[in-house]
Amino acid sequence: MTSLKGTWRLVRLALRRDRIVLPITILLLVAMTAGSAPSLIAAYPDQEAKLAYVSSSAPSTIGRVFQGTVSGANLGTIMMAELFIFTAIIMAIASIFLVSRHTRYNEETGAGELIGSGVVSRSAPLSAALMVAIGMNIVLSLIIFGALSQVKELNTTGSAYFALSLGLVGIFFASVSAITSQLSDYRRGSNGLAIASLIGFFVLRALGDSLGKISADGLTVTANWLTWLSPIGWGYQVLPYNGNRNLPILLLIASTVLCLTAAFYVLSKRDIGSSIFASRQGPARAKPSLLSARGLAIRLQSTGFIGWSIGFIIFGGVMAVMANDFREVFEGSDVLQEFIASSPGNNGDFLDIMISTMFPLIAAMLAGYVVTAMAKMQDEESSGRIESLLGTALSRSKWFMSHVSLTSAGVIVNLALMGLAGGLGYAFASSTLDSRFNDILISALVSIPAMLLFMAVILLAYSALSISVKAFAWIFYGYCVLISSFAGIFKWPQWTVNFSPFTHTPGYPSSSFDSKPLIVMSLLAVTLTLLALFIFKRRDIAVK
Amino acid sequence: MEKTENVIEIKNLTKDFGKFRALNKLNLEVKKGEVHGFLGPNGSGKSTTIRILLGLLKKSSGDVCILGSEPWGNSVELHKRLAYVPGDVNLWSNLTGGEAIDLLADLRGGIDEAKRKELIDKFSLDPKKKFRTYSKGNRQKVALIAALASDVELYILDEPTSGLDPLLEVVFQNYIKELKEAGKTVLLSSHILAEVESLCDRVTIIREGSTVESGELSNIQKLHRTKFTIEAKKATTGLSKIKGVHNLKVKDQTTTFDVEPEHLQTVMNSLAKLELKQITSHPPQLEELFLQYYQDNNSKRS
Numbered sequence: 096m097t098s099l100k101g102t103w104r105l106v107r108l109a110l111r112r113d114r115i116v117l118p119i120t121i122l123l124l125v126a127m128t129a130g131s132a133p134s135l136i137a138a139y140p141d142q143e144a145k146l147a148y149v150s151s152s153a154p155s156t157i158g159r160v161f162q163g164t165v166s167g168a169n170l171g172t173i174m175m176a177e178l179f180i181f182t183a184i185i186m187a188i189a190s191i192f193l194v195s196r197h198t199r200y201n202e203e204t205g206a207g208e209l210i211g212s213g214v215v216s217r218s219a220p221l222s223a224a225l226m227v228a229i230g231m232n233i234v235l236s237l238i239i240f241g242a243l244s245q246v247k248e249l250n251t252t253g254s255a256y257f258a259l260s261l262g263l264v265g266i267f268f269a270s271v272s273a274i275t276s277q278l279s280d281y282r283r284g285s286n287g288l289a290i291a292s293l294i295g296f297f298v299l300r301a302l303g304d305s306l307g308k309i310s311a312d313g314l315t316v317t318a319n320w321l322t323w324l325s326p327i328g329w330g331y332q333v334l335p336y337n338g339n340r341n342l343p344i345l346l347l348i349a350s351t352v353l354c355l356t357a358a359f360y361v362l363s364k365r366d367i368g369s370s371i372f373a374s375r376q377g378p379a380r381a382k383p384s385l386l387s388a389r390g391l392a393i394r395l396q397s398t399g400f401i402g403w404s405i406g407f408i409i410f411g412g413v414m415a416v417m418a419n420d421f422r423e424v425f426e427g428s429d430v431l432q433e434f435i436a437s438s439p440g441n442n443g444d445f446l447d448i449m450i451s452t453m454f455p456l457i458a459a460m461l462a463g464y465v466v467t468a469m470a471k472m473q474d475e476e477s478s479g480r481i482e483s484l485l486g487t488a489l490s491r492s493k494w495f496m497s498h499v500s501l502t503s504a505g506v507i508v509n510l511a512l513m514g515l516a517g518g519l520g521y522a523f524a525s526s527t528l529d530s531r532f533n534d535i536l537i538s539a540l541v542s543i544p545a546m547l548l549f550m551a552v553i554l555l556a557y558s559a560l561s562i563s564v565k566a567f568a569w570i571f572y573g574y575c576v577l578i579s580s581f582a583g584i585f586k587w588p589q590w591t592v593n594f595s596p597f598t599h600t601p602g603y604p605s606s607s608f609d610s611k612p613l614i615v616m617s618l619l620a621v622t623l624t625l626l627a628l629f630i631f632k633r634r635d636i637a638v639k
Numbered sequence: 640m641e642k643t644e645n646v647i648e649i650k651n652l653t654k655d656f657g658k659f660r661a662l663n664k665l666n667l668e669v670k671k672g673e674v675h676g677f678l679g680p681n682g683s684g685k686s687t688t689i690r691i692l693l694g695l696l697k698k699s700s701g702d703v704c705i706l707g708s709e710p711w712g713n714s715v716e717l718h719k720r721l722a723y724v725p726g727d728v729n730l731w732s733n734l735t736g737g738e739a740i741d742l743l744a745d746l747r748g749g750i751d752e753a754k755r756k757e758l759i760d761k762f763s764l765d766p767k768k769k770f771r772t773y774s775k776g777n778r779q780k781v782a783l784i785a786a787l788a789s790d791v792e793l794y795i796l797d798e799p800t801s802g803l804d805p806l807l808e809v810v811f812q813n814y815i816k817e818l819k820e821a822g823k824t825v826l827l828s829s830h831i832l833a834e835v836e837s838l839c840d841r842v843t844i845i846r847e848g849s850t851v852e853s854g855e856l857s858n859i860q861k862l863h864r865t866k867f868t869i870e871a872k873k874a875t876t877g878l879s880k881i882k883g884v885h886n887l888k889v890k891d892q893t894t895t896f897d898v899e900p901e902h903l904q905t906v907m908n909s910l911a912k913l914e915l916k917q918i919t920s921h922p923p924q925l926e927e928l929f930l931q932y933y934q935d936n937n938s939k940r941s
């Protein structure tokens with residue numbers, strides 16, 4: 096057995112380093128799950144509506160890819176369909192990043208060597224990272240369970256199984272990351288391997304679920320055996336609120352133990368800083384496309400951009416498919432139609448309302464892209480790399496604008512991708528290609544000014560505060576997500592709402608297109624960005 | 640004012656970081672075509688001075704002139720004419736050494752292809768490795784090659800060789816000598832005294848943000864204590880009472896001590912009375928000279 100000497104101290108160190116990222120991750124996930132329960136209750140007020148939902152989702156192939164095998168008609172099973180897979184994926188990604196950040200990344204920067212030479216056992220860093228990751232998943236599960244158990248309509252045992260299987264999926268991927276961070280010799284490579292396995296498991300489950308058999312009454316889907324090859328599939332097949340099965344839970348625990356054993360075994364066989372897959376060699380000469388500030392920024396930002404683009408596409412597509420399901424339910428439910436007709440300030444179309452409320456919320460969540468891009472920019476300065484860059488004939492403005500223009504372009508492209516995915520998802524789900532396609536695309540694009548304003552605020556903080564901007568950016572992001580998800584439900588005061596740019600995006604297409612807030616936000620974004628540049632050109636470069 | 644001779648001219652430079660005064664009326668003059676050593680204990684302000692010279696930091700007060708202009712606000716034009724190797728070389732972990740060299744040299748205004756090839760060869764760098772996999776010395780080589788492959792007037796090198804092995808140290812010194820022959824100017828901050836001794840025409844020594852000594856190495860040495868070793872028939876212990884005599888040590892027959900230059904004559908007069916059997920004297924080693932400064936610095940600190 097490996098010794099645990101020093102582990103506890105490293106756990107405290109990791110918690111201290113993650114004191115901002117961890118709460119925000121937890122907040123985001125709780126907002127996504129527990130926060131959406133009220134809107135589900137509103138959308139499916141009676142049994143008729145629930146039956147309609149399940150009987151339309153269960154046979155749909157697209158539905159099964161993103162929502163799993165919908166089985167049983169109650170609020171809990173609908174919540175499973177709408178939320179489980181997504182939340183599980185995000186918990187998996189958060190766990191993967193957390194473990195690699197506190198293991199491989201430390202070795203990459205050399206901090207691992209320093210820690211390793213202190214009084215800690217060889218396996219302490221990995222044990223500590225895993226303890227933090229497992230702790231995060233447990234805390235998340237407990238909070239989600241606590242929040243859901245307050246919802247009367249949800250069966251408490253079902254909620255316990257729901258929270259437990261989410262947590263176990265998260266922990267499983269933490270242990271996958273424990274292996275990949277032994278295999279690859281740098282953080283990104285390790286994350287890449289782990290995310291690839293996540294995608295692989297997602298695809299297996301999606302295939303297994305789409306090939307599943309539907310029962311005669313059309314309310315239960317039995318997954319194909321392929322689903323049973325995937326830990327995400329196991330998590331789903333626990334079937335909380337409709338069976339609460341124990342076998343998949345055992346499978347999750349057993350496979351996690353297996354992965355952890357493998358990770359510790361590899362760790363005991365390798366040198367600190369080394370890995371199983373040695374780094375590949377790269378080109379000896381730079382391509383001409385790299386030879387400029389912009390070329391370098393593209394190189395540095397592209398991996399992050401692609402990752403987020405996938406997020407934008409999936410969110411956009413799923414939202415549209417979900418909205419279409421909602422609409423079919425809505426058309427079969429008198430109660431809902433009355434409810435919609437009575438709510439003020441809308442054109443009475445359920446699909447429109449869904450899209451115009453959900454897209455700005457999703458935009459706020461995906462603003463994490465802007466935060467990570469800005470963090471990359473700040474990393475250049477805090478790591479001292481900027482010294483080598485600005486020591487050449489590269490001007491400060493050019494360097495600054497290379498990141499700003501690239502991230503702005505990234506924002507526009509990502510929102511367009513979200514809109515396109517939404518439009519196409521809707522067209523597939525409803526088998527109609529009509530003006531809705533344009534509406535959905537536009538409702539994604541109207542978030543551009545809010546995103547750019549969000550970025551400008553972070554830039555201003557970056558120029559004025561230099562080093563401490565990461566904390567600011569994540570807190571501001573958490574604030575915006577919080578406001579977008581809860582301010583409406585809990586009726587928070589208007590001034591708290593006004594601080595988030597995302598609340599000023601007009602709800603298109605449910606209300607008529609109002610360009611005034613868009614113009615004001617765009618102008619403000621440009622002004623703040625220029626002000627940030629002005630300050631940046633006149634301050635000391637922060638060097639270590 | 641004629642600025643023509645001096646490539647770098649700093650007068651009364653002060654830099655405050657909040658309440659902390661990192662540079663206090665620092666002076667530095669680097670003449671065209673010389674290799675200038677820039678020395679001082681850790682934290683004395685060498686890197687800060689260099690960053691002000693590059694326009695990365697803003698001075699609090701004083702005059703700074705580099706290649707004929709004030710660096711703050713003119714850095715783009717200036718940087719086309721100089722190359723810089725930072726003290727802490729940190730580059731992009733997923734770029735190869737070769738890519739980083741090309742990028743930095745290109746941003747500076749172009750690369751001498753033949754020179755690049757020769758430098759990579761001489762410094763035996765594998766340009767295909769990702770930066771994160773390089774050792775400390777190899778990281779420094781990347782920055783050095785990027786700088787030396789550019790044809791500019793002024794090279795500013797902040798502790799460029801602290802990670803190089805002795806063989807590469809020789810390669811480095813040869814390149815600096817080559818630059819000197821070509822009439823280039825070099826500002827070299829270093830803790831390696833042998834390197835300073837063999838390369839530098841003049842040095843500036845700073846301590847706690849102020850210049851304490853500046854000039855030709857040989858002149859500086861002249862200003863310092865001469866070391867004596869004597870054997871005499873009479874007792875030598877009385878010498879310690881003479882003003883300007885330090886570190887007197889008597890061991891068996893031999894006595895050693897240091898003498899301040901302005902008291903040489905009085906000491907010589909006293910020595911004459913001791914019935915000397917043997918006498919040797921030599922100027923201070925560079926090493927001893929620096930120890931004097933650095934120790935003074937430490938005693939002040941505590």
Ligand SMILES: Nc1ncnc2c1ncn2[C@@H]1O[C@H](COP(=O)(O)OP(=O)(O)OP(=O)(O)O)[C@@H](O)[C@H]1O
Pocket residue numbers: 637638639656659661679680681682683684685686687688726
């Ligand atoms: N950005 C900063 N903020 C506050 N203090 C700073 C900053 N940069 C440097 N200092 C302080 O200024 C002093 C001079 O630092 P500098 O890096 O110039 O020393 P140095 O002579 O290069 O030392 P070394 O030989 O170790 O490289 C140090 O005490 C350092 O702590």
Ligand SMILES: [Mg+2]
Pocket residue numbers: 685686687726797
């Ligand atoms: Mg320094």
